[in-house]
Amino acid sequence: MGRSPCCSKKGLNRGAWTSQEDKILRDYVHLHGQGKWRNLPQSAGLKRCGKSCRLRWLNYLKPGIKRGNISTDEEELIIRLHKLLGNRWSLIAGRLPGRTDNEIKNYWNTYLCKKVQDGVGGDSKTKAPSSQEKSHQPKPQSILENNNVIRTKASKCSKLLLIDPPFPCASSMQKQSDFMVELIKPEAEPLLVVDIAAANDDDEKELSTDLLLDFDIGEICLSDFFNSDFWEVPDFNHNINHDDQII
DNA sequence: AAGCATAACAACCGCCGATCA
């Protein structure tokens, strides 16, 4: 159907934002709130595309944004979530307070991806590790080549359904009930299916699913799960045997 | 010291779903 471009590119600034542009945008959003990105540049007097304004605000100007110094805890969580969710950066970012999807995506593409692929502490050649990178602990095992992740391409999936995972630690689950998720109706239609049992490597299967181990759930809505405070869960590292299906 | 290679990060592009007229 051919949609119009989000804005005319004529006469618009591109590239890095100046501090003055940042100030204008920040002041405008503080005054008028977010939204109406398309009209914002004109209203605020910015020579920028609305999308560009939105990105700048969400990734850098929005209060509470953390920059850099991704901790090992965060890093581990990113790896786990990526294992589970694939490249759904916004979902992953949603579980990392103060982090943006763009930052996590960049961090993954430039560092974690290699680290995960190498399986042992990442890129050994090239430059010396930064102070931040020096804190990265080598991973005991490779989680590369695990294809259990849910891969999507710009297809939004707001609901993920876990079906009948025979978690052996089910009895401990009731304790976690305060962040337990709502049961989904049986007739609900799963949107994505991941057959973890199809994986060849048991270790990989473990890594794929250990995020979920503390849940005594027959069927849960995973998006609700992620909306819960599982961030607080202290330990994901249980050993289990399982032929799990995440749906 | 200079030039090249690579990493890191900011920003852009195009597609998609939701919403509304």
Add this chain to the structure above:
DNA sequence: GTGATCGGCGGTTGTTATGCT
């Protein structure tokens, strides 16, 4: 029901910083 608009997302590209030869 249809098409336009908007916001959001993930992939990709461009630029800068840093390290290596």
